[in-house]
Amino acid sequence: MTILIEPPRAGFTAASDQPYTYVRKELSEPDWRRYPGWATVTESEWQDAQWQRAHSVKNIRQLRAVTGDLLDERFYADLAADQQQRATMSMLLPPQMLNTMAPNCAPERRKFTEVFYADPIRRYMLPVLSDREPEWGSHPYAERDSLHESEMWVVEGLTHRYPTKVLAEMLSTCPQYCGHCTRMDLIGNSTPTISKTRLTLQPADRQDRMLDYLRATPTVRDVVVSGGDVANVPWPRLESFLTQLLEIDTIRDIRLATKALAALPQHWLQEKVLDGVSRVAHLAAARHVNLALHTHINHVQSVTPLVAAATRALLDAGLRDVRNQGVLMRGVNASADDLLDLCFALQGEANILPYYFYMCDMIPNAEHWRTPLWQAQQLQLSIMGYLPGFATPRIVCDVPYVGKRWVHQVVRYDRNLGISYWTKNYRTGLDGSDAEALNRVYPFYDPINSLPASGRAWCRENSHLPCDAALSVGHDSVSPAPEGGEDPASTPGRLSVILPSTVTTTTPSGSFRNGHGPTETCVRQQQFDIHAEPVSHRPSGLGHQQHMVRDDAGQ
Numbered sequence: 001m002t003i004l005i006e007p008p009r010a011g012f013t014a015a016s017d018q019p020y021t022y023v024r025k026e027l028s029e030p031d032w033r034r035y036p037g038w039a040t041v042t043e044s045e046w047q048d049a050q051w052q053r054a055h056s057v058k059n060i061r062q063l064r065a066v067t068g069d070l071l072d073e074r075f076y077a078d079l080a081a082d083q084q085q086r087a088t089m090s091m092l093l094p095p096q097m098l099n100t101m102a103p104n105c106a107p108e109r110r111k112f113t114e115v116f117y118a119d120p121i122r123r124y125m126l127p128v129l130s131d132r133e134p135e136w137g138s139h140p141y142a143e144r145d146s147l148h149e150s151e152m153w154v155v156e157g158l159t160h161r162y163p164t165k166v167l168a169e170m171l172s173t174c175p176q177y178c179g180h181c182t183r184m185d186l187i188g189n190s191t192p193t194i195s196k197t198r199l200t201l202q203p204a205d206r207q208d209r210m211l212d213y214l215r216a217t218p219t220v221r222d223v224v225v226s227g228g229d230v231a232n233v234p235w236p237r238l239e240s241f242l243t244q245l246l247e248i249d250t251i252r253d254i255r256l257a258t259k260a261l262a263a264l265p266q267h268w269l270q271e272k273v274l275d276g277v278s279r280v281a282h283l284a285a286a287r288h289v290n291l292a293l294h295t296h297i298n299h300v301q302s303v304t305p306l307v308a309a310a311t312r313a314l315l316d317a318g319l320r321d322v323r324n325q326g327v328l329m330r331g332v333n334a335s336a337d338d339l340l341d342l343c344f345a346l347q348g349e350a351n352i353l354p355y356y357f358y359m360c361d362m363i364p365n366a367e368h369w370r371t372p373l374w375q376a377q378q379l380q381l382s383i384m385g386y387l388p389g390f391a392t393p394r395i396v397c398d399v400p401y402v403g404k405r406w407v408h409q410v411v412r413y414d415r416n417l418g419i420s421y422w423t424k425n426y427r428t429g430l431d432g433s434d435a436e437a438l439n440r441v442y443p444f445y446d447p448i449n450s451l452p453a454s455g456r457a458w459c460r461e462n463s464h465l466p467c468d469a470a471l472s473v474g475h476d477s478v479s480p481a482p483e484g485g486e487d488p489a490s491t492p493g494r495l496s497v498i499l500p501s502t503v504t505t506t507t508p509s510g511s512f513r514n515g516h517g518p519t520e521t522c523v524r525q526q527q528f529d530i531h532a533e534p535v536s537h538r539p540s541g542l543g544h545q546q547h548m549v550r551d552d553a554g555q
């Protein structure tokens with residue numbers, strides 16, 4: 001006889017016992033009339049793209065005009081100090097974006113300033129001096145063009161970093177400027193601390209040269225069309241470029257990069273733009289080319305009904321997909337709840353596929369946003385299993401001279417010094433005939449304030465050293481790779497580390513060198529030289545030794 005024993009607790013674990021509880025939340029548009037400066041703005045004005053652009057906030061005076069007396073003077077002083085001393089991007093906030101800050105704080109409530117200070121959108125779109133790390137505001141090896149993509153320009157604005165993919169930068173402006181922009185070297189207006197690099201070719205010439213390169217390079221099949229933000233490219237010019245791109249048989253994927261889908265959805269809802277998207281999308285479909293749009297949304301507050309409406313209009317116009325590539329940032333979204341709330345709003349309410357979260361790149365003054373690798377790995381684990389597999393985003397580290405790696409693909413990780421090591425399986429244009437390019441490991445660095453006391457002490461002691469010497473000093477404390485990762489130290493004769501400098505140094509363990517170039521300019525020196533004319537320490541001329549930047553939406 002079989003005796004059936006009732007389990008003590010039948011059924012699935014109660015939702016309340018899960019680390020994250022999914023509850024469907026419908027999207028809502030915050031009421032812009034709560035801001036004194038917009039108290040009389042009508043619905044039709046708000047939905048007008050031209051009104052949004054004309055009323056974008058570019059300075060503190062204009063911010064005051066919107067917020068009235070809601071914010072204490074100390075906030076404006078904090079903001080002004082940051083703009084003078086730290087900001088790498090100028091201020092540019094479309095009303096739509098500003099309206100997603102402190103969305104639930106009614107003006108009559110007394111603690112508006114505190115709520116505004118703590119707001120995740122404010123923390124990356126409107127940074128203030130007190131946000132920044134006081135001791136290690138910049139990592140010693142941070143760089144203006146931290147991914148060295150400018151060196152991989154094959155034509156001005158065309159970065160060829162991966163074997164089959166390129167990034168086409170159409171222009172250097174956006175309808176909004178993000179404080180953490182990885183392309184701070186080129187994008188936007190100069191700030192008191194940063195003189196921006198400028199594109200030199202006329203837009204039409206640059207596009208013609210890009211198309212010529214792609215016609216002559218059939219191994220490239222995938223083009224990210226970006227800027228800046230393609231929402232700032234006049235539509236007829238963008239359509240002309242896309243149409244010519246679609247005439248190249250070998251191009252099979254095209255991705256349009258625009259944060260404006262969230263910051264200025266009114267742009268993508270314009271009839272003339274949707275008509276143009278429809279023409280290009282139908283041409284792409286006829287040629288069996290995948291035409292998609294990639295956006296950059298970092299927090300659930302940005303996903304509003306207008307954003308969802310713009311996305312659906314673009315999909316109805318014929319785009320194959322709309323995907324999100326956010327950036328993981330402390331104080332903004334670096335928790336499993338934040339990431340899952342955002343992903344469920346994107347996937348479930350706005351038809352935007354959660355695709356990537358980048359670790360924040362090593363640009364100047366970004367240490368308060370950056371997360372250590374171990375935290376990114378924990379977050380990746382924490383978000384597994386809740387979303388459909390195809391909509392579970394990968395958290396990636398964009399490693400200089402390598403490209404995007406999933407955060408668990410690290411081959412070696414020194415938690416004490418916060419140095420991770422990565423490998424690559426293809427050659428970039430910079431590697432040329434370098435036989436050892438695929439045998440090297442390439443370092444990436446955790447923010448110093450995330451290190452244990454011994455690691456911070458080591459950095460204090462050694463940060464004056466050039467980066468190659470610093471790595472050499474710290475070599476003894478390197479720990480084994482996480483499970484499954486190769487430990488390069490176990491393959492004698494293969495260990496060499498690509499540094500973000502051009503110095504070649506021999507160490508007891510092998511050759512620490514940079515991948516290219518004969519100069520002896522150390523990255524650390526470059527990083528602290530942010531007031532200098534940016535092109536002055538870069539090679540001149542076109543080809544693989546050029547200076548350029550990376551797409552915000554990635555490749």
Ligand code: SF4
Pocket residue numbers: 173174176177178180181182183187227228229259296552553
């Ligand atoms: S390029 Fe992207 S990240 Fe940079 S300011 Fe423009 S929208 Fe923001």
